[in-house]
Amino acid sequence: MxxxxxxxSGSGTGRLSSLVKNLKTGLFGALFIMxxxxxxxxxxxxxxxxxxxxxMLAFVFTTPPMTNNFKDTIAPVRxxxxxxxxxxxxxxxxxxxxxxxxxxxxxWVVTFLALMVWSMYSFVxxxxxxxxxxxxxxxxxxxxxxxxxxxxxxxxxGTFQCGSPADGTWSVGGxxxxxxxxxxxxxxxxxxxxxxxxxxxxxxxxxYDSNPLSPMLEAKAHGRAEFVFLSLQVVLxxxxxxxxxxxxxxxxxxxxxxxGVVWAGSILFFMPYYRHTMxxxxxxxxxxxVRQ
Numbered sequence: 389m390x391x392x393x394x395x396x397s398g399s400g401t402g403r404l405s406s407l408v409k410n411l412k413t414g415l416f417g418a419l420f421i422m423x424x425x426x427x428x429x430x431x432x433x434x435x436x437x438x439x440x441x442x443x444m445l446a447f448v449f450t451t452p453p454m455t456n457n458f459k460d461t462i463a464p465v466r467x468x469x470x471x472x473x474x475x476x477x478x479x480x481x482x483x484x485x486x487x488x489x490x491x492x493x494x495x496w497v498v499t500f501l502a503l504m505v506w507s508m509y510s511f512v513x514x515x516x517x518x519x520x521x522x523x524x525x526x527x528x529x530x531x532x533x534x535x536x537x538x539x540x541x542x543x544x545x546g547t548f549q550c551g552s553p554a555d556g557t558w559s560v561g562g563x564x565x566x567x568x569x570x571x572x573x574x575x576x577x578x579x580x581x582x583x584x585x586x587x588x589x590x591x592x593x594x595x596y597d598s599n600p601l602s603p604m605l606e607a608k609a610h611g612r613a614e615f616v617f618l619s620l621q622v623v624l625x626x627x628x629x630x631x632x633x634x635x636x637x638x639x640x641x642x643x644x645x646x647x648g649v650v651w652a653g654s655i656l657f658f659m660p661y662y663r664h665t666m667x668x669x670x671x672x673x674x675x676x677x678v679r680q
Contacts, residue, residue: 433605433666439472439535440617441673444624444651446473447644451628474542475629483561486546493543496536497580500528504587529595533588533614538621540584544577545630552633585622589615600662608660613670616654620647648674 450470470476478486503525510517532540550558550565563570592614597607627635627643652674661667 430605436534437669437673442469442472443535443538444648445469446476447624447628450476451632451640473629474539475546478557483557486557487561490543490546493540494576494580497540497544497584500532500587501583503528529587529591532584533591533618537588537618538625541581541622541625542629544581545625547574547577548630585618588618592618605663605666607662609662610658610660613654613658613660617651620651623647
C-alpha cells in the first residue's frame with residue numbers, strides 16, 4: 389500500500405510538473421510568436437507618450453484633495469487632463485452609462501484572457517488553425533499594457549466605491565452594495581484586475597522589439613521599466629481613484645511624488661531603449677509629472 393501511495397504521489401507530482409511546463413511553454417511561446425512582427429510608427433510612439441503623461445497629470449490635477457491647491461485659472465487644464473482618468477468622468481455620465489462601461493471593461497479583459505488561453509493551447513499543441521486571433525491578441529495586449537491599463541483597472545475596481553462618499557454611480561443606480569450579486573461583481577473585478585496585471589506584466593517584460601538594429605523608436609533591451617510603470621499605475625489607481633476617501637491628503641501627495649520619482653528613476657537606471665532620445669523623453673515625462 390505504501391508503494392502504491394508513493395506511485396500515486398509521484399504520478400500527481402509529474403502531472404503538476406507537466407502542467408506547469410506546458411503553461412510556461414504556451415505563455416512565452418505565444419508571446420514570442422507575436423513579438424516577431426512588432427511595429428510602431430513614430431506618431432504612435434509620440435501619441436502613447438503624450439497620453440501616458442496626461443494620465444499621470446490627471447492624478448495630480450484632478451484628485452479631489454489636491455484641487456484645493458490650484459487656482460481657478462487652471463480649471464480648463466484640470467478639465468482636459470481629467471478626460472484621461474475615467475474616475476473624473478462621473479459628474480458627466482449617468483450611472484447607467486458608467487455601469488455599461490464597467491461591463492465593457494469586464495468583456496475586454498475576459499476576451500483578452502480567452503485569446504491568451506487559446507494562443508497558449510495552440511502553441512503547446514502546435515496547431516494554429518487560424519492566425520487572425522493572434523493579430524487581435526497582439527493589438528489588445530499592446531493597448532491593455534499601454535494606454536488602456538489605467539482606465540481598465542479604474543473601471544473594474546470602481547465597484548469598491550459603492551456606498552462611499554465618492555459613490556456617484558452604484559448606489560444611485562439602485563445597486564445594493566452588500567448584496568450577494570454585488571459582492572460577486574466585486575470578486576469578479578478583483579480576479580480580472582489581478583489577471584490583467586499579470587498578463588500586461590508578461591507583455592511588458594516579453595513583448596517588445598529587442599533588435600538593436602531595429603528602426604523602431606521603442607526598440608529596447610528589456611521591459612523592466614514598463615513593468616515598474618504598470619505597478620506604479622496600480623498603486624496610483626488604488627490610492628487616488630478607488631480608495632481616495634480613506635486616505636490622508638499628505639499620503640496622497642507622497643504617493644504621487646514617489647510614483648513620479650520611481651518612474652523617472654527606473655528609466656534613468658535601466659536605460660531600456662536603444663535610442664537614447666527615447667530614454668531622455670520618457671525620463672523627462674516622469675520628472676515633469678513630479679514637478680507639477
